[in-house]
Amino acid sequence: MSSTEFLLDDLTDAPGIDVEAALDPVEADGYYRDSRQCAALALVSSSSQLLLSPPTPRPKKG
Amino acid sequence: MNHTRLVHHVGVGALEWLHAHRDGFRLELDVDPEIGFLERFKPVGELALICKVLFREGVAGSRQATLARQLIDHAWCHTLDGGRMLVRGQRAEPLSPIPFEVYLPFKELGYSSPEAERAFRLNQRLDSYAALEMSPVRRLGLSAFQRRFGLPPRVPEADVVGATWLGRSPEPWTVEGHIAYDITHTVFHLTDWGENPDGLPAEVAGYLADWLPAWLDDWLDLQRWDLLGELLVVDACLPRPTLDERAWEGFAAAQQPDGAMPAVRTMPQGEPDEVFDVVYHPTLVAAFASVLATSRALTQLVRTPS
Amino acid sequence: MEQSGTSTRLAGAVQGLMSELVSALRSGDRFRLAGTVAQGNGPRATADPALAAVRVVGADVVLPSVLLRCAPPASDDLTVFSRALHAYPPPAGAPPTSVWSHWAMRRALLRLDASLDGASGDDTEPEAAWLDDAPWQFLTHQLAVLAPLALPGEDCAVARAARRRPVDVARGFVRAVRRRDWLQAAGAGRWLVLLDEVPQTLGLDPGLEFVAQMGGEDARVAFQVEAAQLMRAGVPV
Numbered sequence: 001m002s003s004t005e006f007l008l009d010d011l012t013d014a015p016g017i018d019v020e021a022a023l024d025p026v027e028a029d030g031y032y033r034d035s036r037q038c039a040a041l042a043l044v045s046s047s048s049q050l051l052l053s054p055p056t057p058r059p060k061k062g
Numbered sequence: 063m064n065h066t067r068l069v070h071h072v073g074v075g076a077l078e079w080l081h082a083h084r085d086g087f088r089l090e091l092d093v094d095p096e097i098g099f100l101e102r103f104k105p106v107g108e109l110a111l112i113c114k115v116l117f118r119e120g121v122a123g124s125r126q127a128t129l130a131r132q133l134i135d136h137a138w139c140h141t142l143d144g145g146r147m148l149v150r151g152q153r154a155e156p157l158s159p160i161p162f163e164v165y166l167p168f169k170e171l172g173y174s175s176p177e178a179e180r181a182f183r184l185n186q187r188l189d190s191y192a193a194l195e196m197s198p199v200r201r202l203g204l205s206a207f208q209r210r211f212g213l214p215p216r217v218p219e220a221d222v223v224g225a226t227w228l229g230r231s232p233e234p235w236t237v238e239g240h241i242a243y244d245i246t247h248t249v250f251h252l253t254d255w256g257e258n259p260d261g262l263p264a265e266v267a268g269y270l271a272d273w274l275p276a277w278l279d280d281w282l283d284l285q286r287w288d289l290l291g292e293l294l295v296v297d298a299c300l301p302r303p304t305l306d307e308r309a310w311e312g313f314a315a316a317q318q319p320d321g322a323m324p325a326v327r328t329m330p331q332g333e334p335d336e337v338f339d340v341v342y343h344p345t346l347v348a349a350f351a352s353v354l355a356t357s358r359a360l361t362q363l364v365r366t367p368s
Numbered sequence: 369m370e371q372s373g374t375s376t377r378l379a380g381a382v383q384g385l386m387s388e389l390v391s392a393l394r395s396g397d398r399f400r401l402a403g404t405v406a407q408g409n410g411p412r413a414t415a416d417p418a419l420a421a422v423r424v425v426g427a428d429v430v431l432p433s434v435l436l437r438c439a440p441p442a443s444d445d446l447t448v449f450s451r452a453l454h455a456y457p458p459p460a461g462a463p464p465t466s467v468w469s470h471w472a473m474r475r476a477l478l479r480l481d482a483s484l485d486g487a488s489g490d491d492t493e494p495e496a497a498w499l500d501d502a503p504w505q506f507l508t509h510q511l512a513v514l515a516p517l518a519l520p521g522e523d524c525a526v527a528r529a530a531r532r533r534p535v536d537v538a539r540g541f542v543r544a545v546r547r548r549d550w551l552q553a554a555g556a557g558r559w560l561v562l563l564d565e566v567p568q569t570l571g572l573d574p575g576l577e578f579v580a581q582m583g584g585e586d587a588r589v590a591f592q593v594e595a596a597q598l599m600r601a602g603v604p605v
Contacts (some may be wrong), residue, residue, distance in 0.1 A: 016379045017417045019456050023466040023578045027509050030283050030547030233571030235545035235578070272535055272567045276542040279505065283547075 065307055066359040072314050073322030073352025074126065076345045077116075081129040083318070084136045086338035088148055100151050100160045105342055108139050112353075119357040122304040130367055131212045138173045145175030148214035152181045157191060159204050161299065166207050170241070192216035195247060198225035201243050203251040204211075210254065223252070228266060234273035239289065245270075246292035253299045256354045267301050274300070278309040285327045288314045291347035298354035303362075305355055313348070323348040381421035385429070386587035392432035393594045401430050401445040422452035426469045427476040427516040428591065434476070434519065435598055446481050453477060465513045467494040468526060472516050496525030507533060508540020512555025515592055518562055520599055527562075534563040538570045545575065550583020554592035561600040573600070 083170040087109055089102050113134040116126070142148060145165075152161040162182045165175065185191045192205035196200060196204075202222045224228040228248040237245070249270070252261045262270070274297055288345055290313055297303050317323050322328070323344040328338045379585050392399035401422065424431055430451060433440045441449070453473050458466045471494055499507055505528070513520075517526050530537055537559055544553035557576045576593050583589040 017375050017420045018422045019378070019423055020459065020462060020466055021511075022378060022382070023469050023581075024463040025513060027552070028547075028549060030280075030549070233570045233574060234569065235542040235571070235575055237546070243577070269567075269569055272569065273539065273542060276539040276546070279539075279543055280546045 065241060066348065066356060066363070068314050069310055069352055069359060070356045071352075072317055072323075073080075073209075073349050073356065074123075075317055076323060076349035076352065077126055077129050077133075077185075077321070079321030079345055082351065083338055083342070084133055086335065086342055087137055087141050089141060100158055101153045103142060103147075103151060103160050103164050106141050107160070107167070108343065108346055109137055110134060110164065110167035110171070111255060112350050114170055115350055116202075116256075116353050118257060119353050124218065134168070134171060137286070138168055142168075145152070145173065145178055148175060148178040149181070152178065155187075156181070157185070157194070159185075159194075160189075162211075163207055164206070166211055166243070169211070182211070186213045186216065190251055198222050198229075199227075199242070199247045199251065202226060202248060206251045206254065219251075223263070224247075226257065229263075231265065231269045233259050234276065237273075237277055237280075242281070242289055245277075246296055246308050249296045249299055256295065256350075259299050262299065262301075271300055271302070275304065275306065282309050282312045285312075286325075287313060287318065287323050288325045288344035288347055291323065291344060291351045294351040295347070295354055298358050300349065303355065303358045305359055305362075306329065310355070313351075317348065321345065374567050375417070376487050378417045378420055378424065381417040382424050383587045385418075385421045385425055386591050389425070389428065389432060390587055390591045390594055392438055393435070393591065393598060396432075397427075398438045398442075399445075400442065401429070401448040411576070416502060418491065419448075419452050419455060422449065423456040423473070425516075427472040428595075430480060431516070431595060433480075435595070441480065443481070446477065449473075450477055464494060464496070464498045465510060468496075468514050468517065472514070483506065488507050493525050496529055498531040499526065504533065504536035504539050505543060508544065508556050509552055510542075512544070512552040513558050515555035515558050515576055515595075518555075518558045518595075518599075520562060522562070530559050531563055534565045535567060538566050538572075541570065541572075541575065545579065548582070550589045551586060551592070553579045554589045554596070558592050558596040558599070561596045576600075 087106050089099070089106075091099075093099050093101070096363065113130050116130045138144065142164075145168075148161045148165055155161075161178060162185065165178055165182065181218070201217055202219055205217050205222060207218045208215040209219065215348065226248045227244045250256075252263075252266070253259050254261060275292065278293055278297070283295060288307060288352070292308060294313065297306060297309075313323075317363065318329060322341050325340055325344045328339055372442045383464070388399060390441060391397065430441055453470070456470070458470050459468070499510060502510065511530055514526055518530075519527075537556055541556040541560060543555055544550075544556055553575075557572060557579060561576075562570055566572065576596055580590060580593040584593070
């Protein structure tokens with residue numbers, strides 16, 4: 001069976017490594033949705049009605 | 063009680079704005095045929111629905127009752143020309159459900175147009191009208207309106223619920239904006255716009271109780287006030303409304319000093335007519351949510367043993 | 369994927385370690401920590417954050433053997449694990465997540481080889497009151513950070529807090545998915561597979577797959593989902 005090796009160094013106080021911060025992360029902002037889609041939907045929905053369907057298309061005259 | 067006051071105040075402000083801007087509820091008589099004459103009927107119908115809710119739930123304060131009555135009078139007498147515009151609209155689009163859907167709340171508030179009603183009764187008998195292809199939630203709403211009008215729905219509501227998104231209790235983590243609006247409208251129709259919370263099947267009520275807090279959090283975070291307001295209506299329709307404090311506080315904070323509720327984040331810029339067209343709906347929703355939630359909050363206070 | 373609060377180098381080391389662990393979970397191949405240890409006082413190369421990464425990953429470093437997916441760690445692997453444990457004790461005033469993470473690591477080590485525990489014999493649990501009245505959003509976030517505690521048959525105070533509020537954790541899962549916080553969703557999902565009375569309408573199984581599909585390029589996400597799915601399938605401990 002193959003083994004996986006993970007190399008280590010015994011240096012534990014390497015600069016730029018904040019272990020405690022990694023152990024207590026703050027939650028990231030929820031920016032990840034497509035706000036363009038959402039904004040457009042807000043405008044569409046107010047016309048896409050509480051209740052009403054689009055009217056049937058009118059035949060063109062003439 | 064402070065929370066109830068906050069909730070109530072949202073509706074007070076919204077109604078003031080709606081009344082002050084009632085001229086925005088206007089039809090366009092020379093409209094481009096591609097858009098259709100009936101397009102601008104929808105806000106009028108929505109206004110009537112909300113006024114119906116206001117009167118049904120018992121609008122607190124004589125000023126609100128006066129404003130609401132003036133609003134609905136203006137819509138019927140001026141905007142709809144005493145109902146004649148509905149007749150005209152139906153003649154322009156004979157198969158459209160819109161004139162009927164606009165008319166019903168006015169009828170329930172005491173207004174009447176016999177000529178319009180003749181057209182509605184005919185449509186209800188047409189197979190084509192019953193066969194019109196529309197989304198399940200739309201059909202649910204139309205059938206509910208027919209029932210309320212006194213016409214047996216050609217497509218029974220019970221036959222449609224299972225076809226709605228909400229009726230199938232799907233994975234709650236998939237709810238994006240379109241689905242969320244389908245959810246809210248399904249609840250509106252099942253409960254007759256909050257009049258009958260028992261209209262929610264038990265499984266649906268349980269499903270909503272489980273997942274509504276997550277959706278409220280979501281749209282509050284995104285500052286989608288229009289949708290948040292509709293979900294607050296849904297909350298007020300539950301057997302045990304939560305009256306989510308955090309959501310209501312965010313909602314109330316978004317409201318403008320003149321009572322307008324923006325649709326998304328902040329107020330749009332533009333000509334007054336353009337701003338009205340964007341803002342009237344979330345402001346109507348704010349009034350709706352406030353009236354229902356206030357009514358439920360007061361009921362809870364009465365029920366809570368001291 | 370944002371990794372708030374960590375240096376890029378530590379984040380990279382964590383990704384590397386987690387990738388190896390995902391392979392171990394999937395393949396059942398034995399996972400080795402052993403490697404070269406620098407001797408003496410020679411000139412130091414660029415600092416290697418590997419030991420810090422072991423501390424950050426914590427008890428999950430030995431999860432493959434805990435879930436019986438592969439053979440128990442070799443003694444030199446346990447030595448490294450023990451070194452990471454002792455090199456990074458929680459400082460005074462450390463937040464509960466750090467304290468509990470350390471406790472979980474120590475307990476994992478004790479279960480594997482009690483002779484390696486060089487600390488005092490005090491293995492009482494840290495306090496868990498910080499979760500008692502936590503809003504469901506914060507509860508889920510903290511539970512997800514402490515995903516290494518989500519083990520079958522686990523009975524510590526954090527696990528009991530999770531078991532008391534299955535619906536709230538489920539809501540937290542929904543919220544994390546909607547926010548596209550795949551790591552939080554994966555950690556919440558791992559807890560959910562162990563809780564009773566999770567609403568069946570949550571759709572946890574496709575939800576886990578969805579999280580892996582959307583966020584699996586982050587090895588931490590892939591690991592937590594893999595762990596959750598293994599525990600879901602009833603892998604015994």
